[in-house]
Amino acid sequence: MLTIASLKKGQRAIIKEFSVDVVPLKLLEMGCLPGNEVHLVQTAPFQDPLYLNINGSHLAIRRETASKIEIELI
């Protein structure tokens, strides 16, 4: 399964549907929506957390959360 956690720096992808049972609503509210384009800006040491640009929203999330959000590379 390809998720945000498997993104490489500079790669772009589209977020697929995900379930709110595993991903907090807050993330959705901050702009991480299915169908949006996501792009990995930077990772901290040990590849965690991840600094993302999702359709213009700049967010940092932990690898654990990122690994629950499926994507499709473009």
Next chain:
Amino acid sequence: MAKQINVALIGNPNTGKTSVFNRLTGLNQKVGNYPGITVEKKQGIYKYGRGRKVHILDLPGTYSLNASSVDENVVIELLLNKNDKDFPDVAVVVADVENLKRNLLLFTQIKDLGIPTILAINMADRMKRKAITLDVQLLEEKLKTKIALISSRKNEGFDNLKDLIENYATLSTKPSLNASRIAPEYFDRLRKAFPQQDLYKLWLVITQDVNFGKLDRQEFKGIASFKTESVSNLKRLQQKETVARYQFINETLKETLHIDVENAKDLRSRLDRVLTHKIWGYVIFFGILLLIFQAIFDWSSYPMDFIDTTFASLSEWTKTTLPPGDFTDLIAEGIIPGLGGIVIFIPQIAFLFLFISILEETGYMSRVVFLMDRIMRRFGLSGKSVVPLVAGTACAIPAIMATRNIENWKERLITILVTPFTTCSARLPVYLIIIALVIPDDRVLGIFSLQGLTLMFMYLLGFGAAIFSAYILDKVLKIRSRSFFVVEMPNYKIPLPKNVLITVVEKTKAFVLGAGKIILAISIILWVLASYGPGSFNDAESIVRQQFASENLNEEEIAMHVDSYKLENSYIGKIGHAIEPAVRPLGYDWKIGIAIVSSFAAREVFVGTLATIYSVGSEEEETIKNRMAAEVNPVLGTPLFNFASGVSLLLFYAFAMQCMSTLAIVKRETNSWKWPMWQLVVMSAIAYVVALAAFQFLK
């Protein structure tokens, strides 16, 4: 006179909401706490038109009306409660022109509550540079609101905003979109059950209670039956709602907002490449920490010395000017030094908050969280905990105040509780004198001074104790808190001097007024205990003269022996004697007992107290040291300050909560006596046990 207008200022974090608040109210603001919780409540007023008062409440920043923290919950509780005295006549939603899409989510939710709402689009001065165009009129129509384009940086658009607030009665209270279409059946049922209530408000009550816990809601009796929808169904509905809102926002902005993407490439990515870099990011961050450290350790010492001498001469002046007596003593030796003991902290607090507010304002603090999260989360701390922990090496007071910036309450509480373990500068005089006494002046490998290494070990020990206890507390404390981590990485901005200044003034005021009275009260009590005593205390002079009659001492020497006698026979001296059985297993005698009790005012008092007891009359380190070296343990007959008792004392001061000012600030920051008392008991117990073990093992 017309009635006062209540305004609620609402917005996402990082939209410059506080700058807008500062622009509107100036220094006319009051910061307090919401009752029972530790969320900051900021309010202010301004006068408008013919003396009409406008009251502004700056609500905590939130991304939506679905609370996931106590701070955000404050916003919802207020907006759901029409009877609250702060319930807004009009809401002003502050948005940032570059993050309009996300900011509008909250706007549409507030609009759904039927509250007159103004949209204040901040940082409008950046539009031109960023090649952003906005059709304000069309956007106003689509959102059914009035828009004020403002810039708190350039102080533009505020008259327009004030006009809109003044005329709030003409604003539409219709929702911008119909969110109930996500589940028509469910919302139909809800509408029929509560025909009097606003539909969205009902929905918020239901989801809020499920997500965040229940408060008493008289007006919504019977709503419980609508919670039967399973929690995960409700969550799914919330997701649908959010998606629906974003759909509406996207459609709306497509027609009204245009951003030239080419132009939007900016400073941000270039700065981030360095500031969040795996190596340079840390190098720069530690450089900044070093600078902060330098400021609160070194630069502060100049104003602090000035404050010290000013209060000392003020005390002297009072003593010589007022007629001698108990009352003069109280003022000159109790109250004035007590006040001095509060004012002395101001330089450090001001410096620390100068830096912190600049770091927050520029957006850099989010990068710190990003860099430090992985390391700190293991110990139940936030990336932001690094700043208080490092600042604690100078002084725990400003450090604990700095934890306000940690959003998560559990992480903040743990940081508050463990910060006093770090080696603050007040421990330094105690460490120095004891190390000089009991650690041989040798070198290890011919280069490293053994005494220096011991001191370094004490610093590492303090930091290790902080980290270790954080780890334990993370496991032990059962506090509901957000378990996930989403941090916005805002754009870099140049800080507004006015915001920085207001933060510094506000924090200083909060310390002086909040913790100051506790510090003053305790220092007066300690002074009374040390300056009065029962029985023979009052005949000290004649007793001492008799005792030393054969020794032919000069007046000064007699006076020193009188002071020593008085201290021994004062109430604090009696306490020192009384606790001797308890401290003897640690290798201390009653004199050290007295010094420990009186150094509760501040650790460095330990040295001064010993100087008085040994009647050396001078705080010169060498003199006290020599006198201490000559002390003999009454039970063992060996020198009192030997390796075993010295190590025991070092460890005691490393762990003990020997600082009333810290307790006072913890009380203020946690809004209860529970945590400071807990801290006092646990830290003292650890100190006692460790010191006991060390002495018994080494003696």
